[in-house]
């Protein structure tokens with residue numbers, strides 16, 4: 001099985017499972033990932049975590065799979081695009097738990113998520129220019145938005161290998177945890193999100209997606225529309241009650 005999938009307490013954990021190949025992406029793995037992200041639409045799932053088995057997070061395309069084959073890269077990238085689109089369109093948080101090295105489209109996958117949690121054992125490299133390719137799988141979209149235009153050029157053109165702390169400083173990842181406690185810390189955060197106001201979090205995600213290309217006026221309208229929806233949710237009513245009763249709210253995601 002190229003992908004391990006389990007769901008507990010509202011957290012769907014997806015583990016890229018080709019540790020012997022540093023979780024390099026094959027067509028099968030991409031199809032499995034796209035299918036799992038489709039299944040994550042089930043309302044019992046309230047947060048998704050993508051991580052890697054073994055010492056790597058993901059080193060991008062399995063270069064052995066395509067070497068010497070007459071494949072169209074353009075067509076092949078449709079499998080990658082589907083995964084990125086499903087991550088962005090899923091109306092609940094998707095975290096990447098970067099346990100080890102992330103390279104090429106493996107890094108792109110991490111960038112497409114809502115939050116990047118990194119182990120102190122992780123490292124990051126764009127990799128594409130080293131094999132004379134351009135960034136793909138959304139890297140040219142997400143990277144400049146996260147680190148700025150010229151830093152994105154720098155990271156892509158020179159492809160340095162960054163440590164977790166360097167990645168944190170650049171804003172490439174959001175939190176770094178010590179390797180020994182990494183899994184536990186990831187689960188704690190994922191559970192916290194899974195117990196959150198899922199409907200509002202999904203709308204927040206849609207708003208951020210839209211903000212990438214919208215004007216202020218469009219965003220003000222979008223916020224008003226989304227607030228109308230969030231304002232009618234059960235979780236909002238519960239949140240208001242809990243605030244006034246000075247207790248912690250119990251959100252159901254509805």
Ligand code: LHQ
Pocket residue numbers: 021022024059060061062063064073076077101102103104105106125127128131133136
């Ligand atoms: C690998 C790979 C790998 C196969 C390490 N494949 N074996 C999509 C479709 C169409 C066109 C192309 O673009 C794409 C998207 C992409 O993702 S293209 C970019 C693909 N990825 C890369 O170019 C990364 C290549 N790998 C590396 O730069 C290094 O291996 C990193 C920095 C990831 C890790 O370095 P180390 O920790 O020093 O490990 P290593 O280099 O010793 O690798 C361990 C083994 O894994 C080694 O095999 P071996 O038989 O010697 O143990 C590598 O050949 C193999 N490996 N990445 N993507």
